[in-house]
Amino acid sequence: MRAFIFPGQGSQAVGMGKTLSEASPAARELFQEVDDALSQHLFRMMVEGPESDLTLTENAQPAIMANAIATLRVMEREGGFSLADKGDYVAGHSLGEYSALCAARAFDLSTTARLLKLRGRAMQAAVPVGEGAMAALLGADIDKAQALAEAAAEGEVCAVANDNDPTQVVISGHRGAIERAVAMVKDHGIKRGVLLPVSAPFHCPLMQPAADAMEEALGKATVSAPLLPVYANVLAGPVADADEIKARLVEQVTGRVRWRESVAAMWGAGVTEFVELGGKVLGPMVKRIAPDATVRSVVTMDDIEGALASF
Incomplete structure (x- = not known):
């Protein structure tokens, strides 16, 4: 069995997505869709910086998601890849859970980008800087x-x-x-x-104002049943119901990211291969949790070609 996993905040870097967009029309199209959804030149910031702007939570979160989903889009459009056929579960670390939900078509791309922009702003605003x-x-x-x-x-x-x-x-x-x-x-x-x-104390009770903001936003968002089960951070278990997905995302703002337990649970459920899309930060964690698992990181076009050949 195979799980596709998506990185969280801290995996951003100036230059992200550049080579992918140069090599793939599908990636360029996706980055433009995100820019349009946010009415912002986010992709230019991803490629050119400055790093201080890209690191801001409200920019880093949608940027990391866009990079991961662009990787998936290239695999789908140019490699004939189907997540539903090749995967059994998806999961993401913190904001990566939104990427996982987008990958599994629970959220459309524009909704995901807007939710993450709001999430970043709300998390930043929840606690005064320095406290x-x-x-x-x-x-x-x-x-x-x-x-x-x-x-x-x-x-x-x-x-x-x-x-x-x-x-x-x-x-x-x-x-x-x-x-x-x-x-x-x-x-x-x-x-x-x-x-x-x-810039803020994420995933603790001080984030309650951000959780309230996300509850309101998610209440208005359209959530479809995902193509395959999504492991929720706060449960370390799979969810597939639209209302439960929303509830767990609200809890996630103040709640613990149970990544170790999530990976262990997927391994226990029979997952032997973990494929990280758009980053290289989760793979080493997975190997420390499930040393016998096969781990693959897919970031570049070469990575994509290698992954497609192996599935």
């Missing part, structure tokens, strides 16, 4: 991370945001609590704590 922070805990499993978060909170928010793999967990919350946690890592048997260069 929140996130930190990666290296050499930490979920139990150690949870214990550290509870010890460091001291009445503030300090929560596990991303359970990425058996060796990396990300915490999120008030800046003071996160800084206390980083200072306390050795006491909890954790190798290192590294503050992340993010």
Whole structure:
């Protein structure tokens, strides 16, 4: 069995999508569709930068999605690829869940782009700059991370945001609590704590204003039944019902990204091959979760040709 997976924030880079658009009319068309949906020259920013603008959450989120779906579009239009025929599940890390839903035709492309633009803005606006922070805990499993978060909170928010793999967990919350946690890592048997260069504390209760904004937006959005089941971050399990998809996306804004559990569950369900579209960040995590899995990253035209030949 095969799962197609989609990267999250942090995988953006100036130049993304450039070679794909130069090689493929299908990719160029997709990037133009996203620009039109957002009334913005997002693709120019993806190719030319500046990096400071591309890194802004409201730009990074739709850009990462566009790059991933452009990769899929090239495979479909120029390689005769069918996700429904070649895949069993889709999943994405945080914003990547929207890419997965778009790939599975639960959302159309324009809706996905607009939802991610709004999601990025709402997440950025939920907490004043400087009041929140996130930190990666290296050499930490979920139990150690949870214990550290509870010890460091001291009445503030300090929560596990991303359970990425058996060796990396990300915490999120008030800046003071996160800084206390980083200072306390050795006491909890954790190798290192590294503050992340993010502009807001994602996936924690401080994001409730953004969750409210997404609930309103998703309430108006058209959601179709996906072509194949989508593993929801907050469940670490598959969803296929339109109303449940919306509910889980709202929960996801404040909830934990259960990536380690999602990959383990897919492996347990019989998935032996994971194909990351538009990035190279999830593959190493998958190998740490399911060492015997086959992992493939598809970013370039050469990658696309190799993948199409292997399916």
